[in-house]
Amino acid sequence: MDAPRHTSADTRLLGHFDDKRREYVITDPRTPFPWINYLGCEDFFSLISNTAGGYSFYRDAKLRRLTRYRYNNVPADDGGRYFYIREGDSIWAPGWKPCRTALDDYECRHGLGYTQIRGQKDGLRASVLFVVPLGANVELHRVRIENLSTRERRIRLFSLIEWCLWNASDDSTNFQRNFSTGEVEVEGSVVYHKTEFRERRDHYAWYSVNDDVRGFDTDRDKFLGPYNGFDRPAVVVDGEPRNSVAHGWSPIASHCIDVALGPGESKEFVFQLGYAVLPEKHKWSAPGVINKAPAKELIARYADGAAVEAAVEALRGHWDELLSRFAVRSADHRLDRMVNIWNPYQCMVTFNLSRSASYFEAGIGRGMGFRDSNQDLLGSVHLAPARARQRILDLAATQFEDGSVFHQYQPLTKRGNAKIGGNFNDDPLWMILSTIAYIKETGDFTILDEPVPFENDISRSASLLAHLQASIEHVVNNLGPHDLPLIGRADWNDCLNLNCFSINPDESFQTTGNPDGRVAESVLIAMMFVVYGREFIRLCRRVDRHEMAGHAQTHVDRMIAAIETHCWDGNWYLRAYDADGNRVGTHRSEEGRIFIEPQGFAAMAGIGLEDGRAERALDSVAELLACDYGIVLNYPAYTSYHLEYGEISSYPPGYKENGGIFCHNNPWIMIGEAIVGRGDRAFDYYRRLAPAWQENLDLRKLEPYAYAQMVAGKEAVTPGEAKNSWLTGTAAWNYHAITEFILGIRPDYDGLVIDPCIPSDWDGYDVTRRFRGATFEIHIRNPHGVCKGVASISVDGAAIAGNRVPLPEPGSACRVDVVLGPAAEARTA
Numbered sequence: 001m002d003a004p005r006h007t008s009a010d011t012r013l014l015g016h017f018d019d020k021r022r023e024y025v026i027t028d029p030r031t032p033f034p035w036i037n038y039l040g041c042e043d044f045f046s047l048i049s050n051t052a053g054g055y056s057f058y059r060d061a062k063l064r065r066l067t068r069y070r071y072n073n074v075p076a077d078d079g080g081r082y083f084y085i086r087e088g089d090s091i092w093a094p095g096w097k098p099c100r101t102a103l104d105d106y107e108c109r110h111g112l113g114y115t116q117i118r119g120q121k122d123g124l125r126a127s128v129l130f131v132v133p134l135g136a137n138v139e140l141h142r143v144r145i146e147n148l149s150t151r152e153r154r155i156r157l158f159s160l161i162e163w164c165l166w167n168a169s170d171d172s173t174n175f176q177r178n179f180s181t182g183e184v185e186v187e188g189s190v191v192y193h194k195t196e197f198r199e200r201r202d203h204y205a206w207y208s209v210n211d212d213v214r215g216f217d218t219d220r221d222k223f224l225g226p227y228n229g230f231d232r233p234a235v236v237v238d239g240e241p242r243n244s245v246a247h248g249w250s251p252i253a254s255h256c257i258d259v260a261l262g263p264g265e266s267k268e269f270v271f272q273l274g275y276a277v278l279p280e281k282h283k284w285s286a287p288g289v290i291n292k293a294p295a296k297e298l299i300a301r302y303a304d305g306a307a308v309e310a311a312v313e314a315l316r317g318h319w320d321e322l323l324s325r326f327a328v329r330s331a332d333h334r335l336d337r338m339v340n341i342w343n344p345y346q347c348m349v350t351f352n353l354s355r356s357a358s359y360f361e362a363g364i365g366r367g368m369g370f371r372d373s374n375q376d377l378l379g380s381v382h383l384a385p386a387r388a389r390q391r392i393l394d395l396a397a398t399q400f401e402d403g404s405v406f407h408q409y410q411p412l413t414k415r416g417n418a419k420i421g422g423n424f425n426d427d428p429l430w431m432i433l434s435t436i437a438y439i440k441e442t443g444d445f446t447i448l449d450e451p452v453p454f455e456n457d458i459s460r461s462a463s464l465l466a467h468l469q470a471s472i473e474h475v476v477n478n479l480g481p482h483d484l485p486l487i488g489r490a491d492w493n494d495c496l497n498l499n500c501f502s503i504n505p506d507e508s509f510q511t512t513g514n515p516d517g518r519v520a521e522s523v524l525i526a527m528m529f530v531v532y533g534r535e536f537i538r539l540c541r542r543v544d545r546h547e548m549a550g551h552a553q554t555h556v557d558r559m560i561a562a563i564e565t566h567c568w569d570g571n572w573y574l575r576a577y578d579a580d581g582n583r584v585g586t587h588r589s590e591e592g593r594i595f596i597e598p599q600g601f602a603a604m605a606g607i608g609l610e611d612g613r614a615e616r617a618l619d620s621v622a623e624l625l626a627c628d629y630g631i632v633l634n635y636p637a638y639t640s641y642h643l644e645y646g647e648i649s650s651y652p653p654g655y656k657e658n659g660g661i662f663c664h665n666n667p668w669i670m671i672g673e674a675i676v677g678r679g680d681r682a683f684d685y686y687r688r689l690a691p692a693w694q695e696n697l698d699l700r701k702l703e704p705y706a707y708a709q710m711v712a713g714k715e716a717v718t719p720g721e722a723k724n725s726w727l728t729g730t731a732a733w734n735y736h737a738i739t740e741f742i743l744g745i746r747p748d749y750d751g752l753v754i755d756p757c758i759p760s761d762w763d764g765y766d767v768t769r770r771f772r773g774a775t776f777e778i779h780i781r782n783p784h785g786v787c788k789g790v791a792s793i794s795v796d797g798a799a800i801a802g803n804r805v806p807l808p809e810p811g812s813a814c815r816v817d818v819v820l821g822p823a824a825e826a827r828t829a
């Protein structure tokens, strides 16, 4: 466990990492923003903050919201799963909130898929373990209360959750209806939430406890009392449950339990928040009485604290296995904790939830983004290959015959979202990235032959390979005046809206304007076309589709020529041509002279490597865009609204896509630096951004164990302040950059490529990589103090040529010794 570090007088101690247990330990509940964790990895998901705030949902955060949560509320983060301990006049909660009664001790441990919160007051200790077990649609709360004092204690324990009336959007707007629909049933110690079950719903939820209760409440207004908040509910203050039964208004579930504890004694209770789906003919056990069998089965399955402990153990085992697929042992424990624990964990969260539900995404907005979900696979394909395969096929099914795609699809229906439509012209290419990552990881070329519908219409199907080909064609068929790809609504940068021209604040920058504009071109898409076009060509050759490969090669060569002719600005690459054919991202402009996106992609595309332009562009990034907390997106930021650029110029300077550190794209620069061999710089950028290195957490505000989408840039009023943690492509791209380009262990079709690019003062490091069923124990040594270059590799003591370690037999293990230094052999990749 890491000793808590103070670096400057103004940093307050908020918590520390416990790497051994793979937990982050928060020791002060007053974090600058709620620091959250995610429970659940299959169908049942929960967000839980360090004070037990948050909510739960089944699969879809909008349509199947189980508990209510009010975003951007005051006091902040009110609403969650609360336990009140009442002893005489004293009322407190183990997570500090909602009562905010001062505690003698507090600790929140966020682990992988579980959270444990412990509070202590006047010789009583209450700890609550929250977990969503594998294989069950329930959230378990194991509450343990210990009497640390020498006298007998009599307390009353109250639980509380507030039901959401399923559709989270309606729930927070349609009060004229939903104040009349709420219904519950109470049976023993179980409160069932059955709103709308009488008509079209086939699901209900429950909140139970495994002990007898003194009483219960299900009517929020009776429980809280008029005009009260969660901090001092009338029922808790009075100490007596009302046994209220909700009819409309706002149903809740609260239990009241009498607890008597002798000196040193402790007691444990298991609460369960569960969800069940029933077939139509089994919905009722009697008229108006719901069929409780599925709830009872799960309540019995987790009948005591030991069952909860076992669920946590099973989850630990699950993560042991997942994390053993890539594990580094280096001289820097911060690096190890990012690569081995928190970054892959965040990658799985983004895989599961895309951009739907976090403390910045309200769970009622976007579905699965086409570009986001494809890129997310970069960090999760090795953790969930079978699910990744299905994800790729689902995404591909939203493509049109002309290669364009729906920008988003709905997770419940898997259908493209017609409201947003398409015309984000980078989208199709990201599917090549994800498919290639999948095949290199798994060796499963059969995915290319899978029949996949166009536009979700099964009668119009073609192989996945044909879909990839359509992605290529979409670019080829949509070139502008400089033979560069037309940008459409926007490319990766959603806010560079070159065909929008909006003067009406009530319009969306994303969907307004003329997406078919035939002039505005994207240099980023041009470079992506070269990177993913080359990968496509290599893949086609690999599966003997030489004609397809040759065709793509012709267009890639043309694109390279167009980039070389039209995209160099003297010291960096241009960003775009606008709808008037003017350059964007040029030294000739006052603002927005340089943009980050093309500078890393050039090196990735192999453009400018020979004539030094790629390095020059990266040097310009170091000079103009890099700052203490990362690399800003553009510089100088726009200070006024530009009709011809759209949303990018709508943000105040230094924030979001206008001069913010938009963390997602920083790894493109790290990868670019790794490609040109500058490992010191690549890692320096990595370190500036990685959460585990951040020391001034009051400034950063957000979790030190999760990447944020954006950190305020150097021109902002609050540089270094992070926003929008968790659901961001930053997770996948940073994982990709550090594991495959800096540590340099890269899956390929026929083996594992070893191509590190590290700081020259590193002596070496070890990596365990489980790949294609075999285990590689890789030992990398750097006796000559180089950044890059493999001098020799031996596998089980026998030297190999080149730097691609061939695949051993599945189930076997091999030891790979790598010596860095002046290359003895030409490298293969």
Ligand code: GLC
Residues within 6 Å of the ligand: 355, 369, 371, 372, 491, 492, 493, 494, 495, 657, 709, 728, 729
């Ligand atoms: C958001 C979007 C992503 C986009 C990025 C840059 O993170 O989810 O699709 O690429 O912003 O605008």
Ligand code: GLC
Residues within 6 Å of the ligand: 494, 495, 510, 647, 656, 657
């Ligand atoms: C806004 C955000 C951007 C996001 C987009 C789509 O433009 O700045 O990050 O990708 O909305 O929701």
